[in-house]
Amino acid sequence: MNGVKIFDSIRNIEITINNHKEEIEKLDQEIGDGDHIFNILRGLQELLNLKDKLVDETSDQIFKQLGMKIMTTVGGSSGALFATLLIGMSKKFNPELNDLNNLSEMFYEGVESMKKRGKSDIGEKTMLDVLIPVSKTLINLKDESNISKVAEKIIIVAKDGMLSTKDIIATKGRASFLGERAKGHIDPGARSSQLAIEAICNQFINN
Numbered sequence: 001m002n003g004v005k006i007f008d009s010i011r012n013i014e015i016t017i018n019n020h021k022e023e024i025e026k027l028d029q030e031i032g033d034g035d036h037i038f039n040i041l042r043g044l045q046e047l048l049n050l051k052d053k054l055v056d057e058t059s060d061q062i063f064k065q066l067g068m069k070i071m072t073t074v075g076g077s078s079g080a081l082f083a084t085l086l087i088g089m090s091k092k093f094n095p096e097l098n099d100l101n102n103l104s105e106m107f108y109e110g111v112e113s114m115k116k117r118g119k120s121d122i123g124e125k126t127m128l129d130v131l132i133p134v135s136k137t138l139i140n141l142k143d144e145s146n147i148s149k150v151a152e153k154i155i156i157v158a159k160d161g162m163l164s165t166k167d168i169i170a171t172k173g174r175a176s177f178l179g180e181r182a183k184g185h186i187d188p189g190a191r192s193s194q195l196a197i198e199a200i201c202n203q204f205i206n207n
Helices: 003-019 021-031 036-048 059-073 076-090 099-118 128-141 147-167 174-182 188-206
Strands: none
Touching: 003 021, 003 036, 003 059, 003 188, 021 036, 021 188, 036 059, 036 076, 036 188, 059 076, 076 099, 099 128, 099 147, 128 147, 128 188, 147 188
């Protein structure tokens, strides 16, 4: 894990999210406040702007600085939560571990930090319906030798988590005000999170 790989991942996430921006915006207009895609794309651009400054730093410092940048530039609850994810991940980096072990431990720590910050858990129609199953699966598979197979499994887990939000009644965010009317709609944060994870997984599969 190094700065080049980290910023390549961010670039791939931005490309993937951009390719689905109309879909995500529509999902957010149905059950949210319509600004999720704007905040996500703005945040990703802010992170990419830091590449020249941070690319040669250690991975923990990169994740910490990325989190701080998101915290100060991206509005909405998603900004605070993604900042918490990145900063949480930075605290668990261990230069002695391989990429899969590191990513698994870091991501689990980041998601746990998000749960505490958002006072939320799985089953509440949020991005955590994707992130929690992915973090647990990564921990279970962290000692696997074939990273491509792990990535393929994570893609499936993320997609299943995203699709599960369609039948959940929201208890967090603006969607919670809709009650039963939110059922039948996929959570936009879950969709964008699933797409981001898929973009990263495809990096490992294609390498």
